[in-house]
Amino acid sequence: MNLAEKKCIACSGDVKAFDSETAQTFLKQLDNWTLSPDAKWLSKEFKFKNFAQALDFVNKVGAIAEDENHHPNIDFTWGIVKISIQTHKINGLFESDFILAAKIDRI
Numbered sequence: 001m002n003l004a005e006k007k008c009i010a011c012s013g014d015v016k017a018f019d020s021e022t023a024q025t026f027l028k029q030l031d032n033w034t035l036s037p038d039a040k041w042l043s044k045e046f047k048f049k050n051f052a053q054a055l056d057f058v059n060k061v062g063a064i065a066e067d068e069n070h071h072p073n074i075d076f077t078w079g080i081v082k083i084s085i086q087t088h089k090i091n092g093l094f095e096s097d098f099i100l101a102a103k104i105d106r107i
Helices: 020-027 051-068 095-105
Strands: 042-047 073-077 080-085
Touching: 020 095, 042 095, 051 073, 051 080, 051 095, 080 095
Parallel strands: none
Antiparallel strands: 042 080, 073 080
8 A cells, every 4th residue: 555545653652663674665655755873863855935835835745644643853943844753652763654655645
């Protein structure tokens, strides 16, 4: 099943974060996301023509985050939005992080 078609599963902190090899495997299913050197974060920068387009994108990301109950870090400035994703309870990455990234890419 395509990652974007899956549902984020709430993490209670009782799962183990992906190791670097597993994270790299999931990363291959995404479009131009970057894995941090310690394999604890996913990130991607999105560029827009103006403030309004960037804000619209941030609002759409927020709606997805609320629907999935999985919330990324969002850095937002004129024409640029940087998304960083991690499962905070495990201080690393799990499948839900990659699912959220795939859903964001569909915007």
